[in-house]
Amino acid sequence: MSEHIADLFRHLTAGVYVVGVADGDKRNAFTASSIMQISFSPLLLAISVGPDHESYELLKRGRVFGVSVLRANQQRLADHFGTQSGRTVDKLASIPWQTAITGAPLLLDALAHFDCEVVNDIEAGDHRLVVGRVVDGATVGPDGEPLIYAETGNLDMSASLYPDSFR
Amino acid sequence: MSEHIADLFRHLTAGVYVVGVADGDKRNAFTASSIMQISFSPLLLAISVGPDHESYELLKRGRVFGVSVLRANQQRLADHFGTQSGRTVDKLASIPWQTAITGAPLLLDALAHFDCEVVNDIEAGDHRLVVGRVVDGATVGPDGEPLIYAETGNLDMSASLYPDSFR
Numbered sequence: 001m002s003e004h005i006a007d008l009f010r011h012l013t014a015g016v017y018v019v020g021v022a023d024g025d026k027r028n029a030f031t032a033s034s035i036m037q038i039s040f041s042p043l044l045l046a047i048s049v050g051p052d053h054e055s056y057e058l059l060k061r062g063r064v065f066g067v068s069v070l071r072a073n074q075q076r077l078a079d080h081f082g083t084q085s086g087r088t089v090d091k092l093a094s095i096p097w098q099t100a101i102t103g104a105p106l107l108l109d110a111l112a113h114f115d116c117e118v119v120n121d122i123e124a125g126d127h128r129l130v131v132g133r134v135v136d137g138a139t140v141g142p143d144g145e146p147l148i149y150a151e152t153g154n155l156d157m158s159a160s161l162y163p164d165s166f167r
Numbered sequence: 168m169s170e171h172i173a174d175l176f177r178h179l180t181a182g183v184y185v186v187g188v189a190d191g192d193k194r195n196a197f198t199a200s201s202i203m204q205i206s207f208s209p210l211l212l213a214i215s216v217g218p219d220h221e222s223y224e225l226l227k228r229g230r231v232f233g234v235s236v237l238r239a240n241q242q243r244l245a246d247h248f249g250t251q252s253g254r255t256v257d258k259l260a261s262i263p264w265q266t267a268i269t270g271a272p273l274l275l276d277a278l279a280h281f282d283c284e285v286v287n288d289i290e291a292g293d294h295r296l297v298v299g300r301v302v303d304g305a306t307v308g309p310d311g312e313p314l315i316y317a318e319t320g321n322l323d324m325s326a327s328l329y330p331d332s333f334r
Contacts, residue, residue, distance in 0.1 A: 041328070048205040
């Protein structure tokens, strides 16, 4: 039955991103799909982050994050940053990246970058809803189609996380 | 220059939705693209809403909303609910809809429905970030491709809302 609810939620269209975090010299990055713009002036993004992930500890302390937008042919990168734990593997060691103005890591190979300072961080069920002010950003190119979460299959093994019913 | 930043933000992939709100017998609906899942247990969605829109008044008082997911060939519906003001036009009068469990209006012709109760509503720049608990939902069908915001062109005339620079 949870598969039924997982299928329903795939109708919410989302991209796939690698979110880099930093606290001084400590850096990590993770794959995320729940990212959206919420304000034009100031430019704000919201992202949903699992509070038990080691990246959230760096995000909470460093209060910066960088978003690298993955293109359709980069599902391998999504797997790389999504399935390994930053506690046991330095996920950034084998992938080219650069440091954003905020200090957050951004992947060199991406469609676009957003560099953000955390302005709010609220409890939201089993995740944290983190709001970032976009202080820098650029399209990286070459242009291409973005990776779409619903087309990755069960990328992050999240289907099993859905409840069996609404109540 | 704002067009440059507008282009950048189109790299955040989003669908297109009609969000119905209700406060007792008063109902309205508006087109939105910033909607995402943020929690599995409980099932939570976040949406970004302009506080000056008449729908936000109903949302604030009624504390329920229904999300109808538009398919690729429904851009006319997105325009219908996006470009008119609920203060001067009853946007729901000419479009078939049903009442969700919460009382929120849902469009009969949609890919999927989510029915939500508001659990949080925070200031987020020039918008409100509203969190809803999903208390019901269903795929409606027939299945099809969703409408993608970046493929609609300047659907909501938002390109002019972007600032000219990041700072």
